Amino acid sequence: MQHAFEKLAPVLIVEVLTAIIIIWRIISAQRGKELFIRRIPGLNAIDEAIGRATEMGRPVLMVPGIGGFSIIALQALSIFSYIARSTAKFGNRILMPVADPTVYTVAEEVIRDAYQAEGHPERFDPDSIRFLSDRQFAFASGVAGLIQREKIASSFMFGEFFAESLIFAETGNMVGAIQVAGTVHTTQIPFFIAACDYTIIGDEYYAASAYISRNPTMLGSLVGQDFGKLLITVLFVVGTVAATVAALNVPTLGEAGKSFIDLFTIR
């Protein structure tokens, strides 16, 4: 047990240090410190897509994925809240098919709040948020039918997507909708890139929701994670140098290199 802890210690230190930095940045943001996050290019596409739906007088579709109630779903809802505020302002019709009952109830609250915040609670239509099915392909067929019937002008897909991602994106493409999508699932990003107008890739998803919501916790967390990434990048570069000097059997340095690699190896 003692040995196992010793082997884990350096990796644990990296993790705990990253966690401390994240918490520190979150507290700083909550105390009012202005934290900078660069604008993600995909966010401009969101405004463009809403503008297009307004011009065409056709609905805006928002799909929060098929995942359950998780941090990813909450981040998706914070992006949809921003979109709903714009649609409330311009009077666009929205459609939000949901695949998870828990997400459904929270989504209804979030979108209603967005309409209230814009001063147009009467424009909120509870029927615009629909629970279709919690079965993957039944939900996919429902969304595909909805896209075709309503001839949506803009489609936003944020959250957890799996094999149904291409069905949504391709059907949206068929009706000529502007589509902006974002997911953390690397295997689904290629389909969004192929069929959508703009795709938010991997970690950009978290940055987008933090940028839009300006929520101090999200902002602090994102900036803290940047420190973590920097720490890992530095460790990676040092580790590569250590592995190289170890491979070259450089006197003294080679042994130090081996020790460094051994320090981070979990057996």
Add this chain to the structure above:
Amino acid sequence: MDAVWQDILSRPGIYAGAICTIGLMTLIYRENAFYRFFEHVFIGLAAGFSIVVLIKEILDPFLYQPVFKKGEWYWTFVFMFGLLFYFIHSRKYNWLSRLPIGFLMGFSAGQAFQGFANTYLPQLAKSFRPLYVTASDGSLDMAQSINNLIFMIVLVTVMSYFFFSFEQKSKAIRNSAQFGRWVMMVAFGAIFGTTIMARMALLFDRMYFIFSDWLKLVQ
């Protein structure tokens, strides 16, 4: 005509599957009443299926069996705690619904933290690859050394793309991030290709079902 009816009656499942498949595939042409009918049938069946799954996989093993069969009454607390979620529809007691939501979020965050520790941190040491690799005879293994160099460049450039807390004004960082993006596009292209191959296999399976199992045109 009798032979057709006899065939339908002898294998109704195959006929139903074939008609549903064709019905849903008509969306490729355009949205139509035929598609709409099967879409609603599909969603209806899925709703019924979900209720059965809920009863058989959750309510029965985690509530009915432990409480009523084994006398493990404390499981009712979990059930009651879950029921608090329905207070989301109450204006006065809405706050109660936040308890299970908070629990779910905490659970989700803890799981993500554990997942990160178990999955990603061990990858750190595995990424320490020498840029000079020796073959078994002691000579330079050029292919592996170049491979490791590419690995290092790709990792650093892709990482540089995902820094958000500063503006990418410096030319070096901008170019690095741009290169990282291009490299990711190459990887996504490869994922796209392999997944499309798998999807084609699924399509062929459906086509085989239509032409072989149903129409018996292919043996």
